[in-house]
Amino acid sequence: MSRDGHFEPGRREMLRLAAGGAGLVALGWSPLDALAQTSLKIGTIGAGREGGALGTAFAKAGHKVMFSSRHPEALKDLVASAGPNASAGTVDQAVAFGDVILLVVPYTAVEQIGRDHGKALAAKRLVMDISNPIPRRDGEDFVKSVDAQGGPGLVTAKWLPGSHVVRGFNAIGSASVGADAKKSIGVPIAGDDQQAVALASSLIKEIGFEPVLVGGLAMGKYLRPGTPLAGEHSPAEIEKIAATLK
Numbered sequence: 001m002s003r004d005g006h007f008e009p010g011r012r013e014m015l016r017l018a019a020g021g022a023g024l025v026a027l028g029w030s031p032l033d034a035l036a037q038t039s040l041k042i043g044t045i046g047a048g049r050e051g052g053a054l055g056t057a058f059a060k061a062g063h064k065v066m067f068s069s070r071h072p073e074a075l076k077d078l079v080a081s082a083g084p085n086a087s088a089g090t091v092d093q094a095v096a097f098g099d100v101i102l103l104v105v106p107y108t109a110v111e112q113i114g115r116d117h118g119k120a121l122a123a124k125r126l127v128m129d130i131s132n133p134i135p136r137r138d139g140e141d142f143v144k145s146v147d148a149q150g151g152p153g154l155v156t157a158k159w160l161p162g163s164h165v166v167r168g169f170n171a172i173g174s175a176s177v178g179a180d181a182k183k184s185i186g187v188p189i190a191g192d193d194q195q196a197v198a199l200a201s202s203l204i205k206e207i208g209f210e211p212v213l214v215g216g217l218a219m220g221k222y223l224r225p226g227t228p229l230a231g232e233h234s235p236a237e238i239e240k241i242a243a244t245l246k
């Protein structure tokens with residue numbers, strides 16, 4: 001931990017971060033630069049079960065969180081329970097507000113969100129993509145089409161061009177996200193942008209989980225319900241499972 005209580009990666013985490021793509025030192029950038037921050041502004045697109053739970057956890061960890069909905073007036077109870085760091089707005093307002101965006105919507109909404117907000121999202125330090133294509137909810141054909149294009153992860157990056165996307169929390173239920181989160185639970189993450197991965201790792205640590213980088217966004221296809229990485233695993237178990245996946 002650093003002086004301000006934020007996560008500083010040890011050698012093991014550095015190796016995990018470096019495993020995801022181009023070398024960290026190539027541009028003279030230190031991951032500690034990205035992690036040396038205090039309170040961030042986090043906007044959520046989606047404030048349902050999972051977006052509400054994650055936003056609340058980040059607000060309680062000291063970040064300013066703006067939840068969004070197409071009906072922000074419906075978020076009063078959520079804002080009240082998340083405490084003084086929380087507020088609610090429209091999707092436009094949350095996108096403008098956040099340095100970091102949590103994308104927590106049905107996957108069928110992602111393409112349109114990219115059309116409406118892609119330029120603004122590309123300017124953010126991190127878009128954490130928690131959204132999943134789910135056949136029962138989104139339709140078999142839709143999910144097949146996402147998978148044919150490389151799966152969620154690559155498709156999110158395609159629909160949000162230029163955004164610094166990291167997939168995470170995709171198969172950890174809203175009931176497990178919160179003040180009682182167990183330290184031993186790992187969160188598999190996938191991303192191509194080293195700074196965004198470092199920032200996502202720092203944030204995940206702050207709310208009591210252990211980030212484990214399993215690879216670039218192409219590995220995002222395994223970060224969803226129904227895959228071997230779904231559910232709750234220790235970091236060591238995640239590494240072991242991820243080693244069997246391509």
Ligand SMILES: NC(=O)c1ccc[n+]([C@@H]2O[C@H](COP(=O)([O-])OP(=O)(O)OC[C@H]3O[C@@H](n4cnc5c(N)ncnc54)[C@H](OP(=O)(O)O)[C@@H]3O)[C@@H](O)[C@H]2O)c1
Pocket residue numbers: 045046047048049050051052068069070071091104105106107109112113130131132133134169170171172173174175
């Ligand atoms: N629930 C879980 O435990 C869990 C765990 C991991 C991942 N996930 C994933 O997280 C995503 C959200 O799941 P959830 O369970 O939180 O769903 P939910 O409770 O139904 O909430 C969905 C949220 O998405 C918003 N939304 C829907 N369409 C939108 C659009 N076109 N533009 C902007 N916002 C839109 C809704 O906002 P409005 O108020 O505007 O309708 C609502 O806040 C899904 O992809 C799911 O697979 C869920």
